[in-house]
Amino acid sequence: ALSVGIVGLPNVGKSTLFNALTKAQNAQAANYPFCTIEPNVAVVPVPDARLDALAALVNPAQIVPATVRFTDIAGLVAGASKGEGLGNKFLAHIRETEVIVHVARAFEDDDVVHVAGCVDPARDIDVIDTELILADIQVLENRLDRMVKQTKGSKDKELLDKVAAGKRLADHLMDGKPASTVEGADTLAMQALFDDIRPITAKRVIYCANVGEDDPNGESPLVAKVREIAAARGAEVVVVCARMEEELAGLADDERQEFLASYGLTESGLDRVARLAYHTLGLISFFTAGPKEVRAWTITAGEKAPAAAGQIHSDIERGFIRAEVIGYDDYIKHQSEAKCRAAGVLRQEGKDYVMADGDVVHFLFNV
Numbered sequence: 001a002l003s004v005g006i007v008g009l010p011n012v013g014k015s016t017l018f019n020a021l022t023k024a025q026n027a028q029a030a031n032y033p034f035c036t037i038e039p040n041v042a043v044v045p046v047p048d049a050r051l052d053a054l055a056a057l058v059n060p061a062q063i064v065p066a067t068v069r070f071t072d073i074a075g076l077v078a079g080a081s082k083g084e085g086l087g088n089k090f091l092a093h094i095r096e097t098e099v100i101v102h103v104a105r106a107f108e109d110d111d112v113v114h115v116a117g118c119v120d121p122a123r124d125i126d127v128i129d130t131e132l133i134l135a136d137i138q139v140l141e142n143r144l145d146r147m148v149k150q151t152k153g154s155k156d157k158e159l160l161d162k163v164a165a166g167k168r169l170a171d172h173l174m175d176g177k178p179a180s181t182v183e184g185a186d187t188l189a190m191q192a193l194f195d196d197i198r199p200i201t202a203k204r205v206i207y208c209a210n211v212g213e214d215d216p217n218g219e220s221p222l223v224a225k226v227r228e229i230a231a232a233r234g235a236e237v238v239v240v241c242a243r244m245e246e247e248l249a250g251l252a253d254d255e256r257q258e259f260l261a262s263y264g265l266t267e268s269g270l271d272r273v274a275r276l277a278y279h280t281l282g283l284i285s286f287f288t289a290g291p292k293e294v295r296a297w298t299i300t301a302g303e304k305a306p307a308a309a310g311q312i313h314s315d316i317e318r319g320f321i322r323a324e325v326i327g328y329d330d331y332i333k334h335q336s337e338a339k340c341r342a343a344g345v346l347r348q349e350g351k352d353y354v355m356a357d358g359d360v361v362h363f364l365f366n367v
């Protein structure tokens with residue numbers, strides 16, 4: 001599953017949000033017998049109306065959605081990068097995730113103390129971002145020291161380019177800017193450096209504005225501030241009310257819809273976070289549909305049929321012969337695989353076929 005780390009200052013609502021995720025996981029637990037339960041991890045489905053539409057046609061024994069794995073990275077505070085307290089352990093957890101969800105407090109509530117005395121999401125975001133940048137500087141400087149020693153008398157152009165990229169990145173980070181915005185981020189040298197030190201601040205970020213129950217659509221100036229910060233980083237914002245999410249996660253499906261509608265909403269904040277995390281990384285889904293199960297599989301946009309087959313099993317990728325593919329819209333239009341075949345919309349595709357979002361697929365392979 002796609003892995004997402006939740007960060008934010010203490011008392012901004014991370015645990016509340018995470019409780020909601022855990023409830024959502026436990027409601028689904030029967031579908032994921034293979035998931036071990038870990039206290040700071042919640043695996044939740046990515047909502048996808050297409051999966052439900054296919055299942056309604058096929059009537060399978062089981063429906064398996066794509067999933068997102070959330071890790072609660074609590075305890076990130078000012079000084080974490082210097083290893084104060086348990087800081088470094090948290091940073092290690094962040095390194096393992098693909099997307100960071102940065103929760104910022106955008107609710108006023110006199111009963112909830114703020115660690116810095118007043119509510120100011122811009123300052124809060126800056127505290128966390130600064131720690132992450134400092135952590136990257138530390139790793140980079142260690143690496144750069146070693147690389148510079150290697151370059152003594154060396155004419156290895158690749159290494160020299162990488163050192164130059166490292167110096168450029170160090171200056172950029174020292175300016176308080178995230179690695180994701182460094183100039184020349186797509187050059188070979190910078191990519192090689194990123195692969196090497198895996199900067200935390202090169203990861204995709206989604207800002208999560210935790211709003212009060214009185215502002216479910218996020219119209220307060222506090223949220224406007226979060227939007228401004230996100231826009232400067234080319235990141236998205238999700239407005240969530242953690243308290244409401246917690247309540248929602250405990251409701252049955254029909255009650256959920258009613259609850260959301262009463263706030264003028266159609267989808268829970270957690271569903272939006274899961275979906276956005278998925279799309280932020282350029283991920284798409286293809287489907288397998290049979291009487292045993294209808295299932296969504298996750299691939300990166302642009303991947304070819306054999307790699308997609310490899311998601312299901314490495315043997316299918318290795319022995320790949322061809323794929324029988326039905327476009328999602330065709331499947332819905334003709335209502336079954338047999339009717340798609342009869343209508344001539346089931347296509348035979350070879351190893352160079354680039355998968356499209358929503359493809360319904362059968363892979364043929366040699367064992």
Ligand code: GDP
Binds near residue numbers: 016212213
């Ligand atoms: P964490 O330290 O970031 O994990 O924060 P918590 O989830 O423990 O939340 C801190 C406090 O803020 C708790 O008392 C929560 O009940 C409260 N809180 C969290 N989200 C909301 C919200 O959306 N509205 C209000 N009014 N309070 C919230």
